[in-house]
Amino acid sequence: MAANEIEHLIRLMGRLPGLGPRSARRxxxxxxxxxxxxxxxxxxALGTCRDAISICSTCGNLDSHDPCSVxxxxxxxxxxxxxxxxxxxxxxxxxxxxxxxxxxxxxxxxSALDGxxxxxxxxxxxxxxxxxxxxxxxxxxxGATVDxxxxxxxxxxxxxxxxxxxxxxAYGLPVGGELNYxxxxxxxxxMKARQLLA
Amino acid sequence: xxxxxxxxxxxxxxxxRAALSxxxxxxxxxxxxxxxAVDDGIVVLTGANGAGKTNLLEAISLLSPGRGLRRAxxxxxDRDDAGPFVLRARLSTIDGPLDxxxxxxxxxxxxxxxxxxxxxxxxxxxxxxxxxxxLVPSMDRILGDAASGRRRLLDRLALAVQxxxxxxxAAYERAMRERSAVLRDGAGDPAWLKVLExxxxxPAVAIAAARIEVIGALNARLRNPVLDLPAVELAPSGEVxxxxxxxxxxxxxxxxxxxxxxxxxxxxLAGGAQHGVHRSDLDVCEAVRCEPAARLSTGRQKAVxxxxxxxxxxLRRERSGMTPILLLDEVAAHLDSARRDALCDALLALxxxxxxxxxxxxxxxxxxxxxxxxHVDEGRLSNHE
Ligand SMILES: [Zn+2]
Numbered sequence: 001m002a003a004n005e006i007e008h009l010i011r012l013m014g015r016l017p018g019l020g021p022r023s024a025r026r027x028x029x030x031x032x033x034x035x036x037x038x039x040x041x042x043x044x045a046l047g048t049c050r051d052a053i054s055i056c057s058t059c060g061n062l063d064s065h066d067p068c069s070v071x072x073x074x075x076x077x078x079x080x081x082x083x084x085x086x087x088x089x090x091x092x093x094x095x096x097x098x099x100x101x102x103x104x105x106x107x108x109x110x111s112a113l114d115g116x117x118x119x120x121x122x123x124x125x126x127x128x129x130x131x132x133x134x135x136x137x138x139x140x141x142x143g144a145t146v147d148x149x150x151x152x153x154x155x156x157x158x159x160x161x162x163x164x165x166x167x168x169x170a171y172g173l174p175v176g177g178e179l180n181y182x183x184x185x186x187x188x189x190x191m192k193a194r195q196l197l198a
Numbered sequence: 199x200x201x202x203x204x205x206x207x208x209x210x211x212x213x214x215r216a217a218l219s220x221x222x223x224x225x226x227x228x229x230x231x232x233x234x235a236v237d238d239g240i241v242v243l244t245g246a247n248g249a250g251k252t253n254l255l256e257a258i259s260l261l262s263p264g265r266g267l268r269r270a271x272x273x274x275x276d277r278d279d280a281g282p283f284v285l286r287a288r289l290s291t292i293d294g295p296l297d298x299x300x301x302x303x304x305x306x307x308x309x310x311x312x313x314x315x316x317x318x319x320x321x322x323x324x325x326x327x328x329x330x331x332x333l334v335p336s337m338d339r340i341l342g343d344a345a346s347g348r349r350r351l352l353d354r355l356a357l358a359v360q361x362x363x364x365x366x367x368a369a370y371e372r373a374m375r376e377r378s379a380v381l382r383d384g385a386g387d388p389a390w391l392k393v394l395e396x397x398x399x400x401p402a403v404a405i406a407a408a409r410i411e412v413i414g415a416l417n418a419r420l421r422n423p424v425l426d427l428p429a430v431e432l433a434p435s436g437e438v439x440x441x442x443x444x445x446x447x448x449x450x451x452x453x454x455x456x457x458x459x460x461x462x463x464x465x466x467l468a469g470g471a472q473h474g475v476h477r478s479d480l481d482v483c484e485a486v487r488c489e490p491a492a493r494l495s496t497g498r499q500k501a502v503x504x505x506x507x508x509x510x511x512x513l514r515r516e517r518s519g520m521t522p523i524l525l526l527d528e529v530a531a532h533l534d535s536a537r538r539d540a541l542c543d544a545l546l547a548l549x550x551x552x553x554x555x556x557x558x559x560x561x562x563x564x565x566x567x568x569x570x571x572x573h574v575d576e577g578r579l580s581n582h583e
Binding site: 110111112113115117118146150154157 | 372
């Protein structure tokens with residue numbers, strides 16, 4: 001039977017995505033066993049991130065600057081905004097090197113059944129940004145799930161009155177595919193063959 | 199030479215009928231443990247009510263996608279104070295033998311399905327490999343009762359012409375539930391509703407088209423009935439099906455979108471949706487006098503349903519090269535002995551593995567020596583002959 005303090009830690013670790021109760025217990029015990037090489041550096045890294053990292057007020061990315069390094073990068077094509085669901089999708093797209101424009105993180109997908117409504121996503125921010133900055137093209141790079149595609153069509157409806165082109169990735173994706181699981185070649189092809197949203 | 203040829207055919211698995219070869223039940227309904235081997239012909243189960251005849255048919259029905267012939271909740275299928283239930287079957291099909299296992303997965307409280315030793319992602323994949331159709335006493339009044347029962351039957355029949363039909367119905371129903379949720383608490387966002395209505399209309403047109411197609415194909419087979427039946431004619435009855443008979447698929451889709459957009463206000467108050475394929479019905483009419491089949495006697499209605507299920511089996515055989523397994527629960531008792539004999543002959547001619555149940559062996563006299571008979575008693579089987 002572990003002390004209350006450790007049980008508390010295990011429960012907190014268990015809330016992290018990808019960690020079930022068993023992995024959380026193993027991770028917590030590992031931290032306790034290696035106070036100098038694991039626990040202290042982790043505490044410091046957590047503290048640094050808490051103090052330094054914030055959400056970019058323009059695109060929703062996580063960074064130590066606001067605007068973030070992507071938004072501040074003057075070498076990027078500032079006429080195009082690629083809309084993705086989550087921060088990890090931005091990272092995946094950026095890593096692939098097939099896209100050198102700006103991003104906008106939506107923060108999820110619409111889901112009427114789960115109560116995720118337009119006001120829970122960064123949709124108004126997107127519309128304002130497109131209008132204010134005179135964005136020429138919005139690329140919708142949302143997952144090939146039912147919710148992802150519903151959200152893409154919804155954004156198409158909301159962007160229609162604005163003077164920008166709306167395209168979406170042309171993916172031969174497996175249905176249910178999430179963007180951040182895609183390999184570089186697939187992302188590259190999907191970006192090159194993007195289509196106007198019907 | 200002839201023997202070698204016959205063997206070659208057997209090896210190639212040119213089996214024109216799907217059939218169970220073995221079935222194992224563990225902790226399923228009133229069966230603690232059962233192991234059964236049968237050949238690919240007709241199987242007759244006899245025994246008192248409550249002995250477990252229908253339970254056995256239900257187990258077989260769970261080798262197809264869905265909730266089985268009782269539409270049961272998963273936990274109901276476990277034997278009292280035992281479980282989780284497990285079913286294992288070996289089938290012979292036109293593509294060779296198939297090993298299937300299914301049961302309740304207690305960690306996710308859902309049904310797992312394994313093909314050989316591979317977990318299938320969803321049950322719907324099962325429908326690709328062979329078909330199972332059934333007629334059970336709870337369907338007896340389907341012709342006179344609410345439209346939902348006939349619609350469910352129609353959608354099951356439509357699988358014979360469109361294997362994706364169930365997936366489309368599920369997609370349609372999900373989009374409709376989402377639309378209701380947006381109408382209820384999504385402040386009626388018009389852009390969102392428009393997207394969801396399009397997501398309803400696309401599968402709706404495909405659903406209506408499959409229903410129309412299967413009805414046409416079944417009508418062609420119901421015109422020369424085997425059971426001394428009044429000739430019956432099926433017809434789709436529904437707004438979307440009606441539009442599709444008059445105009446193109448694209449126009450139908452457009453029209454449904456418009457109708458849904460107009461009914462948002464009413465749907466927000468009443469729930470559900472005023473328009474769509476979930477409101478359609480299947481009309482079954484006595485062909486000569488054009489009278490609804492619901493006015494026929496119960497026994498005649500049952501015979502009509504039987505003829506429909508047999509026509510479906512023939513249709514599936516024509517489309518897939520393989521007759522489905524037929525589960526016919528208590529179908530003989532309502533028929534007089536001449537019609538019972540005619541039914542037995544028709545089933546033999548169908549070239550299918552048919553599972554029949556009845557309280558008494560004498561109901562199936564015409565099958566004597568031409569079928570396998572088992573007696574069921576409190577979850578145990580014994581060989582009759
Ligand atoms: Zn940014």
